[in-house]
Amino acid sequence: MSEGTAPGATGARGILVTHGNMAAGMLDATRKIAGAPADALVAVSNEGVGPEDLVRAVSDLAGDAPSVIFTDLQTGSCALAARFVCRNPAGRRVIFGVNLPMLLDFVFHRHLPLDELVERLVERGRSAIRSQTSEVGERGDRPVPR
Amino acid sequence: MGIALFRVDERLIHGQVTVAWGNELSLDRYLVVDDRLPQEDFERELFGLGVPSDASAEFVSVEDARGLLPRWTASEESAVLLTRDLDHMVRLARGGALAGLSVNLGGIHHRPGRDRVLPYLFLDSDDRQRIRALEAEGVTVTAQDLPGARATPGRKLVDD
Numbered sequence: 001m002s003e004g005t006a007p008g009a010t011g012a013r014g015i016l017v018t019h020g021n022m023a024a025g026m027l028d029a030t031r032k033i034a035g036a037p038a039d040a041l042v043a044v045s046n047e048g049v050g051p052e053d054l055v056r057a058v059s060d061l062a063g064d065a066p067s068v069i070f071t072d073l074q075t076g077s078c079a080l081a082a083r084f085v086c087r088n089p090a091g092r093r094v095i096f097g098v099n100l101p102m103l104l105d106f107v108f109h110r111h112l113p114l115d116e117l118v119e120r121l122v123e124r125g126r127s128a129i130r131s132q133t134s135e136v137g138e139r140g141d142r143p144v145p146r
Numbered sequence: 147m148g149i150a151l152f153r154v155d156e157r158l159i160h161g162q163v164t165v166a167w168g169n170e171l172s173l174d175r176y177l178v179v180d181d182r183l184p185q186e187d188f189e190r191e192l193f194g195l196g197v198p199s200d201a202s203a204e205f206v207s208v209e210d211a212r213g214l215l216p217r218w219t220a221s222e223e224s225a226v227l228l229t230r231d232l233d234h235m236v237r238l239a240r241g242g243a244l245a246g247l248s249v250n251l252g253g254i255h256h257r258p259g260r261d262r263v264l265p266y267l268f269l270d271s272d273d274r275q276r277i278r279a280l281e282a283e284g285v286t287v288t289a290q291d292l293p294g295a296r297a298t299p300g301r302k303l304v305d306d
Contacts, residue, residue: 019161048265050156050255075196076161083192 011110012066012117014041016098017058017078021045029100034107041103046077054081066091066114068106068121070098093118101128148219149177151226152244154235155253158228159196159203162252162292167226168198170293175225176203177218179211179234208237215243232276236283245284251277251303252291263303266291274304 016023023043030036042061046054058069058081069082074096082094093114095102102125109117150171155163159176167173176197183190183205190205197203206214211227215238218225229235235249253266260268267289269277277300280287287300 048255048268050257053255053257073161075159075164077157080157080160080192080196083195087188 011040011112012068012106012114013039013062014103014106014110015044015058015061015067015069016041016103017044017046017054017069017082018072018098019046019076019078021047022072026098026100026103030103030107033100034104036107040107040110046081051077051081054078055084058082059085062092064091067093068110068114068118069094070103070106071096072098095121095125097125099125099128101125147174147222147224149227149247150224152235152247152249153226153252154229154232154249155251156230156255157253158230159193163226163228164196164198164201166292168201171226172224173198173226174201174223175221176201177211177225177227178203178205179208179227179229179238180205181207181234184210208234211238212240212243232273232280236276236279239280239283239285242284244280248286248288249280250297251287251289264289264291264298267303269303277304 016026018026023045027041027043030041044054044057044061049057054077062069062085069085069092071078071082071094073079079096086092086094091114095118102121105124106117106121109120112120150173151167153163153167158178158180163176178193183193184207193205194203218227229238231254238244251267254268254273255266256262256268259270260273261270263269277287281300287303288297289303290297
């Protein structure tokens with residue numbers, strides 16, 4: 001976890017748009033680990049929501065402030081709504097395939113310029129997906145810390 | 147093969163359709179019958195992103211679809227035919243075009259005036275009238291969001 005940037009620093013707002021209760025669960029986990037301020041991340045579910053209402057809800061949350069919209073899948077109703085909202089992308093970006101490491105990093109770096117932030121988050125999210133086998137291989141002969 | 151599933155779903159091509167039904171029915175084609183989308187390049191492009199790489203999609207108006215139905219139903223490919231609302235499906239079914247077939251209601255969501263019937267199905271009096279109209283055309287209507295879910299018969303959906 002970065003110590004240089006306090007979670008309370010202002011910056012982009014994150015909008016989690018997912019199927020079912022995934023967004024609420026990820027938001028809860030992020031807050032428990034990183035202590036994110038209430039306005040840093042918001043959760044939206046597509047449960048029982050029609051496509052036009054979902055677009056409206058996400059667009060209203062994004063408002064005029066810089067926003068990063070995180071979706072679970074690259075396709076489907078959540079991703080479609082995000083793409084609609086970011087059709088004119090000034091101040092809005094979308095990241096598909098959200099995971100928890102990505103959100104934790106967002107909390108501490110959301111003050112960065114949007115394009116730099118998005119590039120960073122995608123890299124962080126991607127690099128956090130590992131198998132234990134590859135982890136052991138990378139550790140090599142490094143001694144066990146005492 | 148032909149059209150393995152007729153479905154009313156506001157979300158059209160999305161996860162439940164491509165993942166759950168797509169695997170269940172080994173879908174090759176996604177036929178979207180909609181009067182607006184054939185003129186909307188941006189939206190068609192977005193929906194096209196959701197089509198699995200080994201499948202294809204077509205977007206046609208109700209009028210064109212009525213002409214294409216015989217070819218679609220005779221095709222050796224397995225297809226799903228999607229409309230965003232009941233109105234499009236009723237117009238497609240007119241004159242007995244879908245007689246003897248089944249239509250699946252998979253996603254009609256909340257808006258003012260609609261009552262919750264199932265977690266994924268909200269209907270108002272116009273929607274119920276359209277379900278009756280489909281049944282009058284010889285169509286069997288059921289509600290079922292996923293292949294493994296229990297199908298709710300149309301009769302139960304229109305009982306106020």
